[in-house]
Amino acid sequence: MDRVFSRAALFAVTLMAATAGLGLWLGDLHGQTAPAVLRWGTVHRLSGVLAALMVVLVNSMAVTYFIGTGRWCREVVETYGLDGSYIERSRRIKRAAFPFALMGMLAVVTIVALGGAADPASGRPGTQQWVTPHLLGGLGLAAMIAWCFQSQVPQLRRQQGLIEEVMGEVRESRRRRGLDVE
Numbered sequence: 001m002d003r004v005f006s007r008a009a010l011f012a013v014t015l016m017a018a019t020a021g022l023g024l025w026l027g028d029l030h031g032q033t034a035p036a037v038l039r040w041g042t043v044h045r046l047s048g049v050l051a052a053l054m055v056v057l058v059n060s061m062a063v064t065y066f067i068g069t070g071r072w073c074r075e076v077v078e079t080y081g082l083d084g085s086y087i088e089r090s091r092r093i094k095r096a097a098f099p100f101a102l103m104g105m106l107a108v109v110t111i112v113a114l115g116g117a118a119d120p121a122s123g124r125p126g127t128q129q130w131v132t133p134h135l136l137g138g139l140g141l142a143a144m145i146a147w148c149f150q151s152q153v154p155q156l157r158r159q160q161g162l163i164e165e166v167m168g169e170v171r172e173s174r175r176r177r178g179l180d181v182e
């Protein structure tokens with residue numbers, strides 16, 4: 001799981017970097033009327049939406065993984081009468097990872113909100129004053145999102161190690177009972 005997560009996270013960070021690069025290249029769109037520049041502004045907005053969706057997807061993958069493997073761990077421990085400490089370890093690992101997933105999702109929502117506030121295409125007055133907060137917030141929060149992704153990887157590895165331990169116990173239990181062992 002950590003390889004899939006890492007690759008998806010890298011893709012999300014790459015999308016955020018490309019979106020930021022496009023935004024920096026465009027500069028402030030206020031007062032711009034050239035159709036080509038305005039089209040690139042639309043590309044920036046759409047790439048931002050894609051990057052935001054990818055960030056949420058990657059964090060959701062981690063959350064779903066921890067929920068699913070935590071339940072699996074509980075059911076296997078109860079079924080095979082294994083040491084209950086496996087369940088508690090799984091819960092601790094999940095609790096260590098969830099804040100990073102939540103921070104990453106909230107950060108990307110903040111970037112999108114700042115972008116919406118700065119968007120001259122919205123037709124709202126006062127959008128120009130949000131350009132700098134969107135720029136600084138977008139760069140800083142994108143770095144925080146990358147850090148949140150990186151902080152989840154060790155927890156994914158710990159959970160995978162726990163699963164392997166539980167599977168070892170299951171194999172041993174099945175061997176003792178004379179059941180098939182793969």
